Amino acid sequence: MAYDKELYQQVAIEYEEIRRHDRQDLEERRQKVFANVPELEEIENEIRGAGLKIIKLAATGTGDRTERVYALRDRQKALLVRRKALLLENGFAEDELSMRYLCDKCQDTGVYNDRDCDCFKRRLIIKAFEKSNLSLQLRDQSFKTIDMELYSKDVDENIGISPYDYMSNIVGICRKFVYDFDTDNTNLLFWGAPGLGKTFLSTCIAKELIKEGHSVIYETAYKIFSMLEDFKFKRTEDLEKLRGQTQKLYECDLLILDDLGTEFSTNYTNAALFDILNSRLIANKKTIINTNLSPEELAKKYSERVFSRIIGSYRALKFIGNDIRLLKSVNK
Numbered sequence: 001m002a003y004d005k006e007l008y009q010q011v012a013i014e015y016e017e018i019r020r021h022d023r024q025d026l027e028e029r030r031q032k033v034f035a036n037v038p039e040l041e042e043i044e045n046e047i048r049g050a051g052l053k054i055i056k057l058a059a060t061g062t063g064d065r066t067e068r069v070y071a072l073r074d075r076q077k078a079l080l081v082r083r084k085a086l087l088l089e090n091g092f093a094e095d096e097l098s099m100r101y102l103c104d105k106c107q108d109t110g111v112y113n114d115r116d117c118d119c120f121k122r123r124l125i126i127k128a129f130e131k132s133n134l135s136l137q138l139r140d141q142s143f144k145t146i147d148m149e150l151y152s153k154d155v156d157e158n159i160g161i162s163p164y165d166y167m168s169n170i171v172g173i174c175r176k177f178v179y180d181f182d183t184d185n186t187n188l189l190f191w192g193a194p195g196l197g198k199t200f201l202s203t204c205i206a207k208e209l210i211k212e213g214h215s216v217i218y219e220t221a222y223k224i225f226s227m228l229e230d231f232k233f234k235r236t237e238d239l240e241k242l243r244g245q246t247q248k249l250y251e252c253d254l255l256i257l258d259d260l261g262t263e264f265s266t267n268y269t270n271a272a273l274f275d276i277l278n279s280r281l282i283a284n285k286k287t288i289i290n291t292n293l294s295p296e297e298l299a300k301k302y303s304e305r306v307f308s309r310i311i312g313s314y315r316a317l318k319f320i321g322n323d324i325r326l327l328k329s330v331n332k
Helices: 005-036 038-058 065-089 118-131 163-179 198-211 221-232 239-251 267-282 295-301 304-313 324-331
Strands: 187-191 216-220 254-260 286-291 314-318
Touching: 005 038, 005 118, 038 065, 118 198, 163 187, 163 198, 163 314, 187 198, 198 216, 198 254, 198 286, 216 221, 216 239, 221 239, 221 254, 221 267, 239 267, 254 267, 267 286, 267 304, 295 304, 304 314
Parallel strands: 187 286, 187 314, 216 254, 254 286
Antiparallel strands: none
16 A cells, blocks of 8 residues: 655655755765865865776777776775775764765665665655654554553453453454455444543554555544534635645545544534545545444434444444543553
8 A cells, every 4th residue: 555645745855855965965074075185185086087987988899998997997996095094094984075875775765676765664654644643642652552451350240251351352353453454344433431542542553554554644523623614614824725634534544533522513513524424435435433422422413314324334342441541640
């Protein structure tokens, strides 16, 4: 799965700037070295001149071409040895007159062996984290950092198993959601009281999918409906920017709609919510909804067609246990 073209363009522009800085840095170092050791500038010019002569000889059919090329290469080697000695004698680094790269592997081109270099991929992931609106959470929230010990291992009589086993099963479902993302049509509805890990697990899913190259947008219901209203009623000076932001809500591979039910409900929000959910279902784009409301409360708050889309097309997972955020603050 490839990242959005927009991300590629942004990172490609960064690499252009990196290469410009590399060239500028080399030129500044060269000027400093030549000002202190003029002989090194002469050596540099002679090394470059020998290289040009070798190229010209390679393009000709002159009989003594091979001998002349060998002679020029021997001269270059001697000059390089002299250059190194002069640099070190005058307190400069051995590579002071050479290009220095952030990534020696791709030499700051972003391409290695005709593929995106690892450094380019890392920058893409960072950009994708930023665009997801989860950059801060993604730093330390992942499936590896889930602390299952915060859930009780005592059997809950209401469900017949312990919160630990129950939530372990939900974590397994979330991992499977990531694993089957490209082949399964599952959408998820996380519901339950605040502080039980709904947003945390959403973040874990987002992190894994972003690393695999999927586009993910995390946003609260309140912010989404505010954006849509501002765009619909043109309550902004930068309408084109807002157009792009709202379009991403429909186009991203995964939309995480957080805190559904906390927004002020109107006929417009009902219609806008249906449009997003229905459009994404038709386009086979996955969505995760986080809400503190039960299915019964969702049915009361939203229109029948909105509720029908959610219940009919989402796998509902109830979160149980004690407030994890409170437990973490107590255990600090």
